[in-house]
Amino acid sequence: MNWREHSIGLKVPAKRYRIGELVRHSPFSRQTIHNYTVMGLIREVEWTEGGHRLYDESVFEQLSRIVELRKTKSLTQIRHILKDEESKGRAVT
Secondary structure (H helix, E strand, C coil): CCCCCCCCCCCCCCCCCCCHHHCCCCCCCCCHHHHHHHCCCCCEEECCCCCCEEECHHHHHHHHHHHHCCCCCHHHHHHHHHHHHHHHHHHHH
């Protein structure tokens, strides 16, 4: 399990979300979340022992970005844009 440090020294487990939780907290269907994962638009960060995908909090930022880009871009274009942004982000760090 991943842990996040807090200023007072306590370690709190990072929140992980299953697809059902993403569906409840976003405008996307279960199938859309699955498709976006398969296409590489979003990524799971972990798997449960039972084989369920788990996503971290950053997935909501990614989904928001996809909503914005979807207004003018195809999913293929979005995949290229996100991939470029990710590689530029890695180059900076």
